[in-house]
Amino acid sequence: MRRALRWLMAVCVVVATSTAAFAADLRPIVQSLGSGGYSGTEKALEQLSEAGDPAAVPVIEALQAGDLQVRKSDNAVVIARKAGDAFALTDPLSGADLGQAAAADLTRIRINNSLRRAISATLGALTLMSPDAGVRRSAADAVFKSRDANALATLETAIAKEQDKGVRAAMEQARAAVLLTGAAAATMPDADVQAAVDTLAARGDRDALVLLNMVAASGASEATKKSAASAIATVEQKLALWGALQNLWYGLSLGSVLLLAAIGLAVTFGVMGVINMAHGEMVMIGAYTTFLVQEFFRAHAPGLFDLSILVALPAAFIVSGGVGIIIERSVIRWLYGRPLETLLATWGLSLALQQAVRSIFGPTNREVGAPSWMSGAFELGGLTITYGRLWIVVFAFAVFAALLAALKRTWFGLSIRAVTQNRPMANAMGIRTARVDALTFGLGSGIAGLAGVALSQIDNVSPNLGQGYILDSFMVVVFGGVGNLWGTLVGALTLGTMNKFLEPYAGAVLGKILVLVFIILFIQRRPRGLFALKGRAVEA
Amino acid sequence: MRTTKLTSSLGIGALAGLAMGALATLATPAQAADDTIKVGILHSLSGTMAISETTLKDVMLMLIDEQNKKGGLLGKKLEPVVVDPASNWPLFAEKARELISKDKVSAVFGCWTSVSRKSVLPVFEELNNILFYPVQYEGEESSRNVFYTGAAPNQQAVPAVDYLMQKEKVQRWVLAGTDYVYPRTTNKILEAYLKSKGVKAEDIMINYTPFGHSDWQSIVADIKKFGSAGKKTAVVSTINGDANVPFYKELGNQGVKAEDIPVVAFSVGEEELAGIDTKPLLGHLAAWNYFQSVETPANAEFIKEWKAYTKNDKRVTNDPMEAHYIGFNMWVKAVEAAGTTEPDKVIDAMVGVSVPNLTGGYSAMLPNHHITKPVLIGEVQENGQFDVVSKTPGLVPGDEWSDYLPDSKDLIADWRKPMSCGNFNVKTGKCGGKGS
Numbered sequence: 001m002r003r004a005l006r007w008l009m010a011v012c013v014v015v016a017t018s019t020a021a022f023a024a025d026l027r028p029i030v031q032s033l034g035s036g037g038y039s040g041t042e043k044a045l046e047q048l049s050e051a052g053d054p055a056a057v058p059v060i061e062a063l064q065a066g067d068l069q070v071r072k073s074d075n076a077v078v079i080a081r082k083a084g085d086a087f088a089l090t091d092p093l094s095g096a097d098l099g100q101a102a103a104a105d106l107t108r109i110r111i112n113n114s115l116r117r118a119i120s121a122t123l124g125a126l127t128l129m130s131p132d133a134g135v136r137r138s139a140a141d142a143v144f145k146s147r148d149a150n151a152l153a154t155l156e157t158a159i160a161k162e163q164d165k166g167v168r169a170a171m172e173q174a175r176a177a178v179l180l181t182g183a184a185a186a187t188m189p190d191a192d193v194q195a196a197v198d199t200l201a202a203r204g205d206r207d208a209l210v211l212l213n214m215v216a217a218s219g220a221s222e223a224t225k226k227s228a229a230s231a232i233a234t235v236e237q238k239l240a241l242w243g244a245l246q247n248l249w250y251g252l253s254l255g256s257v258l259l260l261a262a263i264g265l266a267v268t269f270g271v272m273g274v275i276n277m278a279h280g281e282m283v284m285i286g287a288y289t290t291f292l293v294q295e296f297f298r299a300h301a302p303g304l305f306d307l308s309i310l311v312a313l314p315a316a317f318i319v320s321g322g323v324g325i326i327i328e329r330s331v332i333r334w335l336y337g338r339p340l341e342t343l344l345a346t347w348g349l350s351l352a353l354q355q356a357v358r359s360i361f362g363p364t365n366r367e368v369g370a371p372s373w374m375s376g377a378f379e380l381g382g383l384t385i386t387y388g389r390l391w392i393v394v395f396a397f398a399v400f401a402a403l404l405a406a407l408k409r410t411w412f413g414l415s416i417r418a419v420t421q422n423r424p425m426a427n428a429m430g431i432r433t434a435r436v437d438a439l440t441f442g443l444g445s446g447i448a449g450l451a452g453v454a455l456s457q458i459d460n461v462s463p464n465l466g467q468g469y470i471l472d473s474f475m476v477v478v479f480g481g482v483g484n485l486w487g488t489l490v491g492a493l494t495l496g497t498m499n500k501f502l503e504p505y506a507g508a509v510l511g512k513i514l515v516l517v518f519i520i521l522f523i524q525r526r527p528r529g530l531f532a533l534k535g536r537a538v539e540a
Numbered sequence: 541m542r543t544t545k546l547t548s549s550l551g552i553g554a555l556a557g558l559a560m561g562a563l564a565t566l567a568t569p570a571q572a573a574d575d576t577i578k579v580g581i582l583h584s585l586s587g588t589m590a591i592s593e594t595t596l597k598d599v600m601l602m603l604i605d606e607q608n609k610k611g612g613l614l615g616k617k618l619e620p621v622v623v624d625p626a627s628n629w630p631l632f633a634e635k636a637r638e639l640i641s642k643d644k645v646s647a648v649f650g651c652w653t654s655v656s657r658k659s660v661l662p663v664f665e666e667l668n669n670i671l672f673y674p675v676q677y678e679g680e681e682s683s684r685n686v687f688y689t690g691a692a693p694n695q696q697a698v699p700a701v702d703y704l705m706q707k708e709k710v711q712r713w714v715l716a717g718t719d720y721v722y723p724r725t726t727n728k729i730l731e732a733y734l735k736s737k738g739v740k741a742e743d744i745m746i747n748y749t750p751f752g753h754s755d756w757q758s759i760v761a762d763i764k765k766f767g768s769a770g771k772k773t774a775v776v777s778t779i780n781g782d783a784n785v786p787f788y789k790e791l792g793n794q795g796v797k798a799e800d801i802p803v804v805a806f807s808v809g810e811e812e813l814a815g816i817d818t819k820p821l822l823g824h825l826a827a828w829n830y831f832q833s834v835e836t837p838a839n840a841e842f843i844k845e846w847k848a849y850t851k852n853d854k855r856v857t858n859d860p861m862e863a864h865y866i867g868f869n870m871w872v873k874a875v876e877a878a879g880t881t882e883p884d885k886v887i888d889a890m891v892g893v894s895v896p897n898l899t900g901g902y903s904a905m906l907p908n909h910h911i912t913k914p915v916l917i918g919e920v921q922e923n924g925q926f927d928v929v930s931k932t933p934g935l936v937p938g939d940e941w942s943d944y945l946p947d948s949k950d951l952i953a954d955w956r957k958p959m960s961c962g963n964f965n966v967k968t969g970k971c972g973g974k975g976s
Contacts, residue, residue: 038929112919112929113708113823117799145800210770250757257755355586363590365785365815377793386793389757459754460785460815464588468752468782503758508749509719 034070034077049122059092069106121146128158140170201231242382255496256396260451261469262476266488267444278350280466286316286452306371316449324445368456481529576619580639582650587627602849636660646881674863678725682953682962689867692938699915700827712773719748723778732944756790775803792820810856829913830862836900869895908953910938
């Protein structure tokens with residue numbers, strides 16, 4: 001009873017102070033945001049949070065965006081937004097127009113990480129009553145993260161009024177977090193702690209786990225501690241399951257990158273038997289084509305930037321494919337049947353191409369932007385899936401299917417298969433084998449160019465881009481079985497998944513070594529890879 | 541058929557000839573007379589390291605050009621000799637030998653990676669010449685023939701960790717690095733340092749990745765997991781070169797914000813950020829001795845000259861460039877003091893030389909051949925620049941032998957006579973000890 005009374009009193013005090021502060025005028029606090037450096041700003045922000053007046057929200061949002069500036073002439077804190085060459089000034093609280101000022105007459109109020117944290121906490125506490133459900137939701141999440149005791153009173157009112165079930169759950173979780181970490185936590189009645197534990201157990205993620213562990217180690221009653229412990233066990237089990245699924249997704253995603261990089265090589269090396277060390281450079285050329293296409297969009301149609309990647313796909317295919325055909329006609333066709341010389345010549349070519357790109361575009365990385373539909377991530381249950389990776393997985397499978405269809409269902413594919421299976425016979429049947437060779441090499445290179453478009457989204461666009469993938473590509477093709485596209489698919493996915501399952505235990509370096517050792521042992525057992533070609537085609 | 545074959549091989553031959561010719565023009569000294577002083581520039585212009593080192597070659601050419609406009613040195617013109625070691629470590633040694641023996645340069649400015657420095661070190665000691673090394677490195681070395689103008693670990697890594705500990709109240713640490721000597725040694729020093737500050741072993745996670753690692757999904761997820769244990773967590777990154785772009789992209793994609801888990805990097809500067817969209821990286825940190833955003837008259841002048849020299853308004857400046865700026869001016873001053881370019885005399889004249897740096901102070905050459913520098917911590921801004929959030933009040937002297945490693949804590953270096961030793965053991969009182 002006494003405990004409950006004390007608890008009630010604590011709540012009263014919090015409510016009383018916050019209502020009293022409501023009356024305080026915000027203007028002097030806003031004014032003090034602009035003085036005293038980081039710590040001065042932080043102190044003023046704290047006062048704004050204590051005042052709890054939603055009128056301060058636009059000011060804090062301006063501070064977050066870097067629009068809050070100090071006018072040098074009279075040290076007034078103003079919101080300054082770029083208008084042409086100068087800045088348009090408005091009063092932070094009333095929004096009244098204060099004319100214009102040049103950049104030199106203003107000093108931006110700088111913010112650092114701890115201020116950024118304080119800003120999102122304060123904004124969370126102040127926007128709990130917002131009419132927009134989405135804003136309320138993120139406000140509740142912000143309070144959950146900040147555990148700001150100032151927000152408790154508003155939180156209680158907000159929960160009482162909340163109609164949306166999801167938002168209310170988030171607010172209740174936030175309240176549980178504030179209560180469990182607040183100053184009154186030690187004296188909280190058991191029933192309240194138990195309620196908080198149940199709320200958190202329902203949330204069931206890593207942040208909830210931290211709080212539950214706190215309860216389990218605290219001075220709460222045995223029964224509560226026990227229920228906290230069982231909640232922890234359930235949450236941990238759930239997280240372990242999601243963790244395994246997440247690993248599987250990472251494996252799939254790495255596998256699809258390997259597939260993209262290797263599938264072009266599966267054509268030039270697998271089908272044609274050309275050891276093409278310049279394959280990585282075809283990927284690199286594809287990535288640079290993407291860069292050029294994006295530059296064009298930036299300069300001429302910035303509004304359509306999101307479509308630049310779609311335009312880059314055919315462009316990269318044509319450019320890389322074209323370079324491939326030139327290489328085949330000028331170098332490789334003289335070297336058929338001489339693998340060692342092909343290897344050396346294409347390796348030299350890869351160095352030459354790298355240096356050429358370095359001379360044209362410079363040695364530094366080029367920025368390839370991500371279109372909006374490829375940035376960010378979404379949560380699927382306990383999985384975090386980034387949009388960029390998701391599209392790459394989809395794209396890799398689409399390219400694979402398209403290539404398979406082209407080889408199996410078109411006249412061109414038929415010619416390729418005919419030439420690789422029995423060249424003299426194909427020749428005798430009237431197929432121009434030399435032309436088919438050139439086009440096949442072009443096809444493999446063009447696909448490498450497509451891979452370059454995808455890789456430009458996740459890797460550096462630099463002259464060295466291709467080098468990182470050439471080894472992996474050969475590994476995939478050899479492991480999967482030379483000459484078999486399905487082998488490349490299975491090989492890429494197997495190696496990707498294996499890598500990702502080894503990484504958490506063995507580390508990235510050892511994981512890679514283990515995969516390599518596995519492949520060497522595997523090739524000892526099955527020299528022709530996973531899916532060996534059988535029959536006469538092998539000898540041809 | 542035969543003729544086409546011939547022409548094509550001729551074509552290839554011609555190509556190869558062209559390439560050789562290009563290399564040769566790079567390497568051949570201009571018809572030199574005695575009225576010039578030659579300065580060697582040993583930076584990779586091709587291969588993996590070209591991305592970082594090409595800029596340093598350009599800044600050296602600019603500095604030499606300016607010195608010549610001011611009337612040269614000792615009444616003679618300076619003549620740059622540029623060679624390309626092509627990111628190939630043994631080739632570094634070969635090219636260094638060529639510069640010293642064939643081109644007779646008076647000093648060499650060069651190298652980026654520690655392995656390239658280790659590769660040329662015996663050449664400089666054998667032929668007794670001078671190397672200025674402009675990049676932050678792991679320490680544990682001091683050679684009579686090398687002047688280290690980049691940061692030692694106590695001028696970058698340790699102050700950065702201090703900042704996070706004091707200002708951000710970080711209690712849990714991820715030390716992530718590329719798997720080679722610089723990150724491994726730096727992390728060893730940091731681990732010992734953190735433990736000396738009372739951080740428990742279970743609050744430190746160490747992770748190494750291969751060069752050019754591009755799939756960061758599971759490592760970033762691991763970092764997130766490690767960071768959700770209820771204690772404030774930070775990542776100390778010694779990830780090098782190309783691997784940084786995919787790492788930061790993944791951080792942005794998985795929503796690791798600087799407010800929650802800040803990443804402080806020792807190898808990421810303005811140049812590296814030029815290839816990334818920095819909006820998701822707002823607030824992540826870097827520790828250097830120089831940032832382009834530092835507002836001093838000297839820096840404004842330097843940036844203006846650099847943009848004019850490269851005729852590119854978008855070129856950025858970075859920390860190793862400042863190191864060359866300091867190193868070159870120190871060498872000029874020492875040569876003027878010695879009145880000759882004779883390496884032995886210049887080496888002796890170097891210690892104690894003090895020149896202005898670009899951050900508003902003076903840097904001095906210490907007896908251990910390292911220099912004094914301020915340490916700056918910057919936060920990434922949306923425009924790809926850093927906003928300086930902390931600066932050491934005074935200059936930090938470079939400490940070559942770390943005090944936090946058992947093998948080197950008793951060692952000091954002092955190249956003044958009569959000690960003249962790079963690894964003097966203060967316990968045994970003898971020159972020569974572990975570590976070198």
